[in-house]
Amino acid sequence: MIRFLQVLLLFVSVAAYGQTITGKVTAGEEGLPGVSVIVKGTTSGTSTDVDGLYRLDISNFSDVTLIFTYVGFTTQEVAVGNRTVIDVSMVEDELQLGEVVVTALGIEREEKSLTYTQQTVDGEDLTKVRDVNFLGNLAGRAAGVQIQKSSGGPGGSTRVQLRGNKNLTGDSDPLFVIDGIPMVNRKGGQPGMWGGVDGGDGISQLNQDDIESISILKGANAAALYGSQGANGVVLITTKKGQAGQAKVTLNSGVTFESVLLKPDLQFKYGAIGGIKESWDTNPGNYDDNYVDDFFRTGVNFINSISISGGNERTTAYFSYANTEATGIMPNNDYGRNNITFKQSTKLLNDKLTIGSSVMLSQEKVENRPAAGYYLNPLTGLYRFPRNGAIPQYDPSLGLQGYEFFKNNPTFLNPDRNVEEMNWFVTDHHQSNPWFLLEGQPSVNLTKRAIASVNLNYQFNEKVSVAVRGNLDYADKLQETRYASGGNTTNVHPNGRWDYSKFQDQLTYVDAILRYDDNFGDLNLGVIGGATYQKRVYGLGVSVNTGTNGLLYPNEYYFQNLPDNVAVDSDLASRDVKQGLFINTVLGYRDVVFLDFSGRTDWSSTLVGTGNENYFYPAVGLSAILSEMLNIPEPISNGKVRLSYSQVGQEIPFNQIVPSNTVDGSTGGVNRASVAPGDGLKPEIVTTLEVGTHWDFLDSRIGIDFTYYDITNSDEFFSVPALAGSIYNTRVINIGEINNRGVEIILNATPVYNNDFEWSTALNFSRNINKVVKGDPNNPDNWINTGSSEGYFARFKEGGSIGDLYTLSFVRDDQGRIVLGTNGAPRKTGDNPESTDLNFRGNLNPDFILGWTNNLSYNDFALSFMINGNFGGLAVSKTEAMLDEAGVSQRTADDRDQGFTAINAVSSEGNPVSQIDPELYYRTIGGRNGIMEPYVYDRTNVRLTQVALSYNTRISTIPISFSVVGQNLLFLYIDAPFDPELAMSTNRNSPSLDNFNVPATRNLGLNIQVRF
Incomplete structure (x- = not known):
């Protein structure tokens, strides 16, 4: 190089x-x-x-x-x-003069003709502060877009949600599109309450320096031409292409250093009594308070790329190579990715025919993705380790104190079995030796991916053109985790455990588009019609998970060492074929009034046999440029109003119409499907009404955009008990209805603009209100659980909202005082026949979201920064509950210092109580099955998300830019003891839940860009 x-x-x-x-x-x-x-x-x-x-x-x-x-x-x-x-x-x-934006199917249109809201983020804004997964940098840059990153380290997945939760039983992920063509963004596995790792996603495998811009089509109105897969909105990614002229080379090189920003507040003053596993001694000591900080390392992220663009009037080409190397803050967690992109475009036949092609190759390797949850997670043992290290295995002759002994001696030889086993002070499924887990359960995720496309466009004349495009998105994936023998037997057999899978994801897409544009006096007519074919096959391959069945011989990880009751499974996550016909007509009058019609019919393989295999859905919109129609006062530069209405169908997921039987790996028998065939099912319907207006003032120095939307998802798929006498357990029917309505406000301004200094600023505000309008009509109180465990219940029913939180809480009297039991400990709901089991605490989703971006430049210097805020909503920490139970949180030490825990309570005899024994109190409310009420926090948080200070100069004629960058630098306000926007899981089941998540981090680093 x-x-x-x-x-x-x-x-x-x-x-x-x-x-x-x-x-x-x-x-x-x-x-x-x-x-x-x-x-x-x-x-x-x-x-x-x-x-x-x-x-x-x-x-x-x-x-x-x-x-x-x-x-x-x-x-x-x-x-x-x-x-x-x-x-x-x-x-x-x-x-x-009208700004040109990229819309559905990658077609460019003037912004003023759009009848729906659309926001575009420039690629350079995304990469000012570079991240391994660039998608997190969208947070705060567009209204109505909620971004939540995984705590799973480098290469972890990112949750993107546009305008609220829209499905009763599934996620509401938008469709991702590259240069007008859908791509695969299937997430890997997600951790749950009991453990697991984040398996990443497809979007993180792209080279961020290839991105020209990202356009957000938030509603089904904008996405109607993509069919059902665009029902939750569309994220359009436009990549860079070759430009005519002398070859241009761009070099980007950056390094950032990652450190812990926020972790639990732990005590190191009180240890354990004897060899027990909790630190509830009341006699203070002087114990090691560095081993938790020392456990985490400084992560280093290197992102380097080179691109070459050039060509002539007939042929242009673009080539890029990028390398990403990252080490997470968790020991042994390493990430590597290589990307190669080549694009070309050639004009033939007197420039009437344009042939374009592109290939995007990537190889991603992630080693030792960090875990979350209770089990097989190094952080449980790290945080809960007894502070005095008073354990039976401790040998003072080694010269090691407490935790250092186990760090340097994670295993010992069991002579009876001749295998190394975990060295730890206690057998406890809640915690294991962190260093044994790091060394004894190595994992690797390897993805090789290719996205190849070909497109032909023939321009018959100025009015008529036809385009044909084909695309193949193929990924080959290997995932393997080897669990060493001799560890915690709750999850791992004494001989070890092997999880192995090798599978492919493939999406094939073809479309043909006919375009006609013409003028008839004051009228402008634009018509786009076409057909699409798409085939998706996800998760096709083989897998082995020995679970607690283990291996025949310890620590030998291959197929020949599988027990007889463990089978090699043939897997298929989903497979479907969809064909569609669509048409879009835009009629403009004097370039100031625009009427937009769309219609699409789809045929879906997942609905075969229902009688509803094909379904039609329309969209209509109207926009008017008031500033050109009316006598507007001079301070107003532009004024526009828009209105749109649409319906989009959404087919049933794979394997519901004719559910498949499965083979029992332990017995070899056939397990018949427990779900009844879905005869008579019809597509879900997403109906969207959107009203908006946009105004610019003072020669467009100030702009405001306002949007109101109302989205109803009806005929949702819902699982209910099978009919009486059926051989099945459940059946799927169309019954549910969800409504999302909200407002989005976008403010932008350029307060200062002169030859030396410029300041531009933008504020994005969004608020969404979600309501479950209909559940099961035969059982309106039927709860739908989205994430429930031991006092924590994210669930909803008819009349509620997705994300409603219910918890086990304190039993209180009519004065609000906590009621104590006969043992003097607080009572929880569920042990009182007169109280309900669970209390409603609120909703986990934020009430509204703000993003504020600023760009300042002075001569050769530039400063940009972003402040993001999520306001309202709830966050829950199982981590804090477990730390309290073990006596290792700082608050348990503070209360021991004063000799009591303050409480507003009443005894079982009815006497007021203001003080309680700390150990009794925290052992009662903490742990897995305690009282979750004290561990529910306000989700509100405001942070300095990004800062970039740049200096632009030249060496000879070569422009060079040097930047000092920072990401997630500090919280301006936070209530929770963890980062609520760093999710244990990026599916909808566990928003803002902390269960021994990897801590939040901040990044500081340098970027250099050279162009010649």
């Missing part, structure tokens, strides 16, 4: 000599970057740099005419003559 860069730099240096033309291209008073400058009749050319400057060698030509082209501006041809300096002022093309 170094030699390659040296050659490139030498080439640039040599090219600087000879007869050259230099100059500056401007728009108004500002330099215009990216303008194509080509010698007419040749393929020789260049592009302007970030300041609008260009340099072009013309020593091999005579009678030279230069062609200056830029999107949105009229093309200019300038004869050189004897001049060596040519400055050009570009003029906007009046026909293209």
Whole structure:
């Protein structure tokens, strides 16, 4: 790579000599970057740099005419003559004054013609502060978009939700699209309350430096042309492509250092009594308070890329390579990814035919993804370890104290079995030796992925064109975890355990699109019609999970060592085929009023046999540019109103119409499907009404956009008991209905703008209200659990909302005082016949979300920062409950210092009580089955999300940018003792739940960008 860069730099240096033309291209008073400058009749050319400057060698030509082209501006041809300096002022093309945005199917339209809201995030904004998974950088940059990152370390998944939860029994993930074509973003496995790891997602495997922009189509109105898979909204990713002119090379190199930002507040003053596992001694000591901090390492993230773009008037090409290497804060957690992208476009047949192709290759390897949950998680043993290390196995002759002994001696040899076994002070399924788990359960996730596409576009004339596109998204995945023998036998057999899977995900997509555009006097007509074919096959492969059945011989991980009652499974997560026909018509009047019609019919394989295999859904919208229709006062630059209504169908998931039988690996017998065939099922229907308006003031220095939406998901699929006398246990019917309504407000302004200093700012506000309108009509009190365990119940029913939280709580009298039992301990709901088992605490989702971005520039310096806030909602920590029970939280030490825990209670005899024994109190409310009420927190948090300070300079003619960057730097306000936006799991079952999650982190680092 170094030699390659040296050659490139030498080439640039040599090219600087000879007869050259230099100059500056401007728009108004500002330099215009990216303008194509080509010698007419040749393929020789260049592009302007970030300041609008260009340099072009013309020593091999005579009678030279230069062609200056830029999107949105009229093309200019300038004869050189004897001049060596040519400055050009570009003029906007009046026909293209409306901002062009990418919409459904990757088709570009003028923003003013859209009848729905759409926000676009520039790729450079996403990569100012670079992250291993760039999608987290969308947080706060678009209204109505909720982002939640996994606590699963580098390569963990990210939850993206647009305008609320929309499904009774599943996630509400949007569709991800690359250059107009759907892609696979299937998540891997997710941890639960009892353990597991985050398996990552597909979107994190992309090269972020390839991204030109991301457009958010939030509602079904905007996504209707994508069919049912766009019912939850669409995230459109537009990637960079080759530009005509001299080859341009861009180098990006960055490193960030990751450290713990927020972890539990632990005590190191009180130890255990004797050899017990909890630290409830009341006599203070002087114990090691560094081993928790020392356990976590400084994570280092390297992200480096190079791209080359160039071409001529007929053929352009783009190539990039990126390498990402990261080490998480958890020991042994390493991440690596390589990306290669190649795109080309060629014009033939007098520029009527355009042939384009692209290949995106990636290889991702993740070692030792960190766990969450109770079991097989190093953090449970790390946090709960007795502070004095008073344990039977301790040998003072080794010169090691407490925890250090187990760190340096995680195993011991069992001579009877001749295997190494875990060295730990107690047999406890809640905790194991952290270093035994790190070394004794190595895991690897390897993904090799290819996204290949071909597209042909034939322009018959200025009015009619046809395009055909084909795409294959294929991923080969290997996932393996080896659990050593001799550990905790609750989850691992004494001979060890082996989890292995190898499978493929594949999406095949083809579409054909006919486009017609014409003018009829004051009318503009645009029609798009086409057909699509899509086939998805996910999770096709084989797997082995020995579970508690173990292995024949210890620590031998291969198929021949499987017990007879463990089978090699043939897997298929889902498979479906969908075909569709669609049409979209936009009718404009005098370029100020636009009427938009869409219609689509789909045929889905998952509905075969129901009589509802095909389904039609329409969309209609209206927008009007009031600023061009009415006599608007001068301070108003632009004014627009919009209204849209749509319906989108959504087919039933795989394996519901004709459920499959399974083979029992332990017996070899056939397990018949327990779900009745879904005869008569019909698609879910998503109905969306959206009203909005946009206004600009003071020559567009100030802008405001307001949107109100109402989304109803009806005929939701719901599982109910099978009919009496049926051989099945359950059946799926269409009954549910969910409503989401909310507002989105976008404010943007440029308070300062002059030759030296510029400040632009934007504020995104969103609020969503969710309601379950209909549940099971035969049982309206039928609860739907989305994440429940031992005092924590995220569940809802008719009349409630997705994300409602119920917990075991204190029993209280009519004065609100905590009622104590005969043993003096607080009573919890469930042990009192007169109280309900669970109390409603509120909803886990935030009431509203704010994102505030700022960009300031002064001469060659630039500063950008972002502040994000989630306001309202609830967060829950099982971690804190477990730490209290073990006596290792700081509050348990504080109460022992004062000799009591303050309480507003009443005894079983009815006497007021203001003090209680700390150990009795925390052992009662803490642990897995305690009282969760004290561990429910306000989810509200405000943080400094990103900061980037840049200096832009030149070395000779080469522009270079140096940046100091920071991410997740500090909390301006937080109530919970953990980061509520760092999820244990990125499915909807456990939002803002902490159960021994990896701690929140902050990143600090440097970026360098070189362009030549």
